[in-house]
Structure formats: structure tokens, C-alpha cells
Amino acid sequence: MPAGNAKGILMIRIILAGATGWVGRALVPAIDKAADLELVAALSRNHAGLDLGVALGGKPSGVPVFARIEEALATPADVLIDYTKPNVVKAHALAALKGGLNVVIGTSGLGAADYAELDAEALAHKRGLLAAGNFSITATLLKRFTLEAAKYVADVELIDYASATKPDAPSGTGRELAEALAGVRQGATSRPVSEVVGVPETRGGAFGEGAHEVRVHALRLPSFVLGVEAIFGAPDERLTIRHDAGSSAAPYVAGTLLATRKVSGWTGVRRGLDTLLD
Ligand SMILES: NC(=O)C1=CN([C@@H]2O[C@H](COP(=O)(O)OP(=O)(O)OC[C@H]3O[C@@H](n4cnc5c(N)ncnc54)[C@H](OP(=O)(O)O)[C@@H]3O)[C@@H](O)[C@H]2O)C=CC1
Ligand SMILES: O=C(O)C1=N[C@H](C(=O)O)C[C@H](O)C1
Numbered sequence: 001m002p003a004g005n006a007k008g009i010l011m012i013r014i015i016l017a018g019a020t021g022w023v024g025r026a027l028v029p030a031i032d033k034a035a036d037l038e039l040v041a042a043l044s045r046n047h048a049g050l051d052l053g054v055a056l057g058g059k060p061s062g063v064p065v066f067a068r069i070e071e072a073l074a075t076p077a078d079v080l081i082d083y084t085k086p087n088v089v090k091a092h093a094l095a096a097l098k099g100g101l102n103v104v105i106g107t108s109g110l111g112a113a114d115y116a117e118l119d120a121e122a123l124a125h126k127r128g129l130l131a132a133g134n135f136s137i138t139a140t141l142l143k144r145f146t147l148e149a150a151k152y153v154a155d156v157e158l159i160d161y162a163s164a165t166k167p168d169a170p171s172g173t174g175r176e177l178a179e180a181l182a183g184v185r186q187g188a189t190s191r192p193v194s195e196v197v198g199v200p201e202t203r204g205g206a207f208g209e210g211a212h213e214v215r216v217h218a219l220r221l222p223s224f225v226l227g228v229e230a231i232f233g234a235p236d237e238r239l240t241i242r243h244d245a246g247s248s249a250a251p252y253v254a255g256t257l258l259a260t261r262k263v264s265g266w267t268g269v270r271r272g273l274d275t276l277l278d
Contacts, residue, residue, distance in 0.1 A: 182208025
């Protein structure tokens with residue numbers, strides 16, 4: 001149960017995994033400013049043992065930093081927010097659900113099979129989990145508009161642009177979109193990849209089955225942050241819907257905090273910020 005503060009407001013107590021990272025650093029001051037949110041513990045291997053305020057170059061904040069999720073979970077809390085790395089996010093989420101927390105996942109790298117496993121765990125513990133490949137409003141609109149366009153145009157493929165150092169491919173944004181699109185798209189009219197002459201891998205990676213699969217082409221080059229492009233082709237015309245992230249983490253903050261406030265409202269996994277919008 002969320003704890004009450006001196007003003008009688010119910011506070012949502014947060015453990016922030018990845019608090020010293022690009023997104024985590026943007027979330028900390030926004031949580032501090034919110035009357036209904038309280039940061040109670042943080043996770044970062046390189047800053048473990050420090051006070052988070054000091055770790056971020058400021059004054060002591062009273063928020064301890066831990067190296068491992070099991071240590072952080074000893075602090076009573078309501079929600080785990082995770083912005084870490086693809087190789088650890090699932091273990092963090094499973095541990096938090098087992099510990100009775102709701103979970104908000106921003107970290108990329110997980111797919112449908114991982115979320116099925118997390119859904120079972122969330123249901124078993126009667127907790128909610130919201131994962132979004134992208135918490136920005138404009139990326140959320142990319143998903144909404146692309147799913148809408150897929151009702152009318154059969155042929156669609158995705159291009160996923162990211163930095164040369166991004167560990168996962170496709171991006172969280174691209175993967176969530178591809179998996180959702182595969183569930184609603186009409187059958188492609190393009191030649192099946194099994195019939196391609198040459199190097200079939202150049203036709204991209206597939207999400208979904210048969211003619212309903214969605215092909216994703218991932219580019220990893222210096223200068224990109226993250227961009228996802230949905231290209232629809234129809235006879236003699238084309239529609240492109242594209243999102244490009246900028247260099248600041250500010251666009252992800254409001255969506256992450258919205259999810260943090262809402263995630264106790266259901267049990268099981270929901271994917272996408274669009275599931276919280278009207
Ligand atoms: N859904 C969305 O809207 C968005 C998603 N992302 C995704 O979020 C993730 C994080 O991105 P970003 O903030 O740029 O990453 P950073 O590399 O800047 O930060 C990662 C953070 O996680 C911590 N961390 C890394 N590994 C571990 C570990 N094994 N245990 C505990 N803490 C760990 C790091 O601290 P330390 O190394 O000290 O442990 C650091 O605080 C990525 O997957 C990215 O793609 C990014 C932007 C928006
Ligand atoms: O790694 C990043 O930087 C980003 N990752 C997210 C993703 O994997 O989709 C999205 C964000 O715009 C930036």
C-alpha cells in the first residue's frame with residue numbers, strides 16, 4: 001500500500017533502476033518535484049554505496065544507491081521503474097514482482113515471449129506491469145497512426161535507425177511496433193522471403209508469421225539517437241510515418257511518470273503508452 005505523507009497525500013514509493021543513466025538522471029528531479037511520488041532507492045553498480053544526490057553531483061538526498069536489485073528491494077516500495085540494460089531488465093522485473101511491486105519498464109530488448117513470462121509472474125502476484133518501447137508522446141503517436149494505416153494498406157515494412165553503440169536490435173520502439181503490427185496487418189503482397197534469390201537476410205528480420213509477418217531493417221550508425229520509420233506501399237503510391245528522437249531524455253519523463261501513477265490499476269502486463277491514452 002502506498003504510504004501517506006505529512007499532507008495526507010498517498011505517496012507512491014519508487015525504486016529507480018538506472019538512476020544514474022541518461023534517462024534515469026532526467027527522471028530523478030521530476031520525481032522529486034511530484035507531490036505524490038517519492039524516490040526511496042536507486043540502482044547503479046558504479047555508484048553503489050553512495051547517496052544518489054551526491055552520485056549525481058548535487059547535495060545528499062537521502063536516497064541510497066545499491067548495486068543489486070535484491071538489495072534495493074529491502075526498502076519498502078510500490079513501483080520499480082527500470083531504465084537499465086537489455087541483459088538485466090527481465091531479472092529486475094521478475095524480482096520486483098516477486099517482492100510485491102508493480103513495474104514500469106522503459107528498458108529495451110524484451111519481446112513477446114519475455115512479456116508472456118512476466119505476465120504470468122505479474123498475474124501470480126496480482127501486480128501490474130507497463131512496458132513501453134518508447135514513453136514519448138510523438139513515438140506513441142507513430143504507433144497509433146501506423147496501426148491505423150495498417151487497416152487500409154496491406155504492405156508495410158519498418159526501418160529502425162539507432163546509434164552505432166546501441167546493444168539491442170531492433171530498438172524497443174521498433175520491436176513493440178513490429179509485434180503489434182504483426183497482430184493487425186493484412187497479408188503482404190510482396191514476394192515471400194523464402195522465394196528470394198540472392199541474400200535473403202537483406203530482407204530484414206521478421207516478427208509474426210507468414211504473410212502477416214513484419215520485416216524490420218535495423219541500421220546502426222554514428223549520429224543517430226533513435227528513429228523508426230513505417231513505410232506503406234500501395235500500387236503507385238506510398239505513405240511514410242516516421243519518429244525521430246532528439247538528444248535529450250526529457251520526452252520520456254511525463255509518460256514514465258504517468259505509467260508509474262497508473263500501473264497499480266490492473267494486473268498483468270500491458271505494452272505501450274498508447275494503452276493509457278484515450
Ligand atoms: N522506453 C523509452 O521511452 C526509452 C527507453 N530507453 C531504453 O532504456 C534503457 C536505458 O537507456 P539509457 O538511460 O540511455 O542508458 P544508460 O546507459 O545511460 O544508463 C543505464 C543505467 O543503468 C544502470 N545499469 C546498467 N547495467 C546495470 C546492472 N547490471 N545493474 C544495475 N544497474 C545497471 C547504469 O548504471 P551502472 O552502469 O553504474 O550500473 C545506468 O544508471 C536502454 O535500453 C534504452 O534503449 C531509452 C530512452 C527512452
Ligand atoms: O537507446 C536509446 O537511446 C533509446 N532507446 C529506445 C528504444 O530502444 O526504442 C528509444 C529511445 O528513443 C532511445
